[in-house]
Amino acid sequence: MSNTINIEQETNVKMTGDNGAAASLDVNLSNGALDFDMPLAGQHIKAIMDSMKELMNLGADVQAVVNGKTVGPEHVVEAGDQVEFAKPSGTKGC
Numbered sequence: 001m002s003n004t005i006n007i008e009q010e011t012n013v014k015m016t017g018d019n020g021a022a023a024s025l026d027v028n029l030s031n032g033a034l035d036f037d038m039p040l041a042g043q044h045i046k047a048i049m050d051s052m053k054e055l056m057n058l059g060a061d062v063q064a065v066v067n068g069k070t071v072g073p074e075h076v077v078e079a080g081d082q083v084e085f086a087k088p089s090g091t092k093g094c
Contacts, residue, residue, distance in 0.1 A: 027077045031056045031085040041081070046073035048083070058085055 025039035029048070034056050040048055045064045052058060064071050065084045077083060 025079050028082045041077060041079040043077055045071060045075045063088055
């Protein structure tokens with residue numbers, strides 16, 4: 001089973017800019033020293049966490065923080081969002 005998220009298949013959304021060109025679907029993901037820009041706009045946090053679990057070393061107790069606010073698994077990210085995966089306050093390690 002593949003953990004790859006197919007943006008067009010999952011969301012059926014095609015984004016275009018003012019000039020009709022395809023707009024960026026990039027979302028910035030970070031966990032400690034790991035930092036990625038990926039085309040994940042329109043995806044739920046849970047889907048992103050499930051697909052990135054191994055690559056980003058995400059533990060079961062990690063929380064998603066989008067643009068500085070803690071969000072739940074059903075939150076849908078938008079292009080340009082900054083998503084940080086962090087342990088709850090007072091927990092050591094990532």
